[in-house]
Amino acid sequence: MKKLLIATRNEGKLRELTSFLSDLPIQIVSLTNLGITDDVEEDGTTYAENAKKKALFYAKRSSLPTLSDDGGLEIAALGNAPGINSKRWLGEGTTEEDLLEHMHRVANDLPDTNRNAAFINVVAFALPTGEVFASSGRIDGIIARKPSGKRRKGLPYRLYFFLPGLNMYYDEAFLTREQMAQYNHRRQSVESIKPVIQDVLLTHKN
DSSP: OOEEEEOOOOHHHHHHHHHHTTTSSOEEEEHHHHTOOOOOOOOOSSHHHHHHHHHHHHHHHHTSOEEEEEEEEEEGGGTTEEGGGGGGTTOTTOOHHHHHHHHHHHHHHSOTTOOEEEEEEEEEEEOTTSOEEEEEEEEEEEEOSSOOSOOOTTOGGGGGEEETTTTEESSTTTSOHHHHHHHOHHHHHHHHHHHHHHIIIIISOO
């Protein structure tokens, strides 16, 4: 069975990406499974640059086809911040607790006339040979004043992300499986790139 490395240490991302690829007859492995402790400096200026850099680095490090992603929360009233700096919004060493405390203040300070926000995601699929492919996904919503109460480790911003069209928070505790499949921004990215993964891993001999 062909192996695919999902290059992230974020538990929430790993769980989602693994789930979205569960219909493929491939073996998913993680950085932890392989004992890889190297980190990659995410110094790109776009989500795509960071996602591709990570995927290429770990594909060469592991000698396995590798999937990685990068993304962020963009809040319109804050000039689309934190954006690419979502993980390090408050500087290096930022913890989820720090981010949640900051989001509590942001959620209360945003004007009711502009609470628009979006989650952006780019997934990159790289081969040890240096080939790399990318796709993106997006979901629009608003920042709620109060958190949903359903915290997901590795996905702190979802506590405050609300989908007005569904009148629900953006979380699997509130959305049906079908709704999560339709609206999940990371799933959008994966579904777009899945034909490439299938072609490379399951069609061609490599």
